[in-house]
Amino acid sequence: xxxxxxxxxxxxxxxxxxxxxxxxxxxxxxxxxxxxxxxxxxxxxxxxxxxxxxxxxxxxxxxxxxxxxxxxxxxxxxxxxxxxxxxxxxxxxxxxxxxxxxxxxxxxxxxxxx
Amino acid sequence: xxxxxxxxxxxxxxxxxxxxxxxxxxxxxxxxxxxxxxxxxxxxxxxxxxxxxxxxxxxxxxxxxxxxxxxxxxxxxxxxxxxxxxxxxxxxxxxxxxxxxxxxxxxxxx
Numbered sequence: 001x002x003x004x005x006x007x008x009x010x011x012x013x014x015x016x017x018x019x020x021x022x023x024x025x026x027x028x029x030x031x032x033x034x035x036x037x038x039x040x041x042x043x044x045x046x047x048x049x050x051x052x053x054x055x056x057x058x059x060x061x062x063x064x065x066x067x068x069x070x071x072x073x074x075x076x077x078x079x080x081x082x083x084x085x086x087x088x089x090x091x092x093x094x095x096x097x098x099x100x101x102x103x104x105x106x107x108x109x110x111x112x113x114x
Numbered sequence: 115x116x117x118x119x120x121x122x123x124x125x126x127x128x129x130x131x132x133x134x135x136x137x138x139x140x141x142x143x144x145x146x147x148x149x150x151x152x153x154x155x156x157x158x159x160x161x162x163x164x165x166x167x168x169x170x171x172x173x174x175x176x177x178x179x180x181x182x183x184x185x186x187x188x189x190x191x192x193x194x195x196x197x198x199x200x201x202x203x204x205x206x207x208x209x210x211x212x213x214x215x216x217x218x219x220x221x222x223x224x
Contacts, residue, residue: 004157041122041200043158043214056211090157101146103212105157 003027004106006091012112013081021076021109023091031055032074033103034066035090043090049074081113117141120203120215129224133190137203137215140184144205147179148212149188152200161201162188193222 004025013019025032033056034046048056052068063079074091091106120137127133135149146165150158162177164170164186170177178187186205190197200219204212 041202041217043202043217045211048211092157101206102160102163105159107157108155 004091004093004104006089006106006109008109009107010110010112012114014114015081015083017081018077018079019081019111020078021089021091021111023074023076023106025072025091025093025104025106027093027095027104028072029093029095029104030071031094032068032071033092033094034074034076035092035105037088037090037108039087047074047076081111083113086111086113117213118203118205118215121218122216124219124221126221126223127193129193129195129222131193131222133188133193133197133220133222135188135190135201135203135218135220137186137205138184139186139205141205141207142181142184143207144213145208146206147177147186148204148206149175149177150202150204150214152202152217154199158202190220193220195222195224198222 007022031050033048037043046060047066049068065077068074088108088110090108092103094101094103118139149162151161152158164177167179167181174191176189198221200217202217203215206212
């Protein structure tokens with residue numbers, strides 16, 4: 001009964017490869033996000049989707065392309081992986097309730113680019 | 115200068131101590147303030163959510179916001195080894211997209 005799940009948990013790959021990370025939430029939330037947490041623990045938002053529509057796209061290289069097939073899923077595809085893409089990628093979902101927005105994070109995908 | 119500043123620590127305290135974790139921010143447009151706890155190799159989880167100056171208490175945790183000084187704090191009373199984690203502050207401007215601090219690593223030793 002995991003609320004926000006991500007696959008894979010670990011991803012080790014070579015520079016130049018293309019890879020995808022999948023996220024699913026069973027909370028019935030309308031909004032989903034992708035965050036990147038670097039080695040210094042900074043957590044930065046990359047994308048936000050609301051009801052399958054892209055609403056936030058921070059300054060992210062266009063090698064990163066999110067796709068939301070339905071409200072419960074938000075996948076992240078990365079083309080031509082670079083060393084600097086190594087990080088932990090977190091998916092999150094949220095719902096606004098009485099002006100309070102609570103984000104629920106997945107367990108993270110640890111990406112290492114060699 | 116980053117929008118949200120947070121000392122990464124680590125902060126090491128004995129069990130039972132009162133812990134004080136802090137963040138400063140530069141943008142007065144921030145309206146909502148949150149504290150997340152992140153255990154090693156896990157995603158962050160929301161601990162406290164406040165949107166006004168003053169104190170908010172929840173069990174052993176107290177969140178404090180001082181908008182005039184652009185300063186927020188999280189106090190943990192009677193700290194336990196299970197409180198050992200990284201604590202991230204986060205702030206929201208109104209679009210509900212949070213800006214996070216880099217997190218403070220807390221170690222509570224028995």
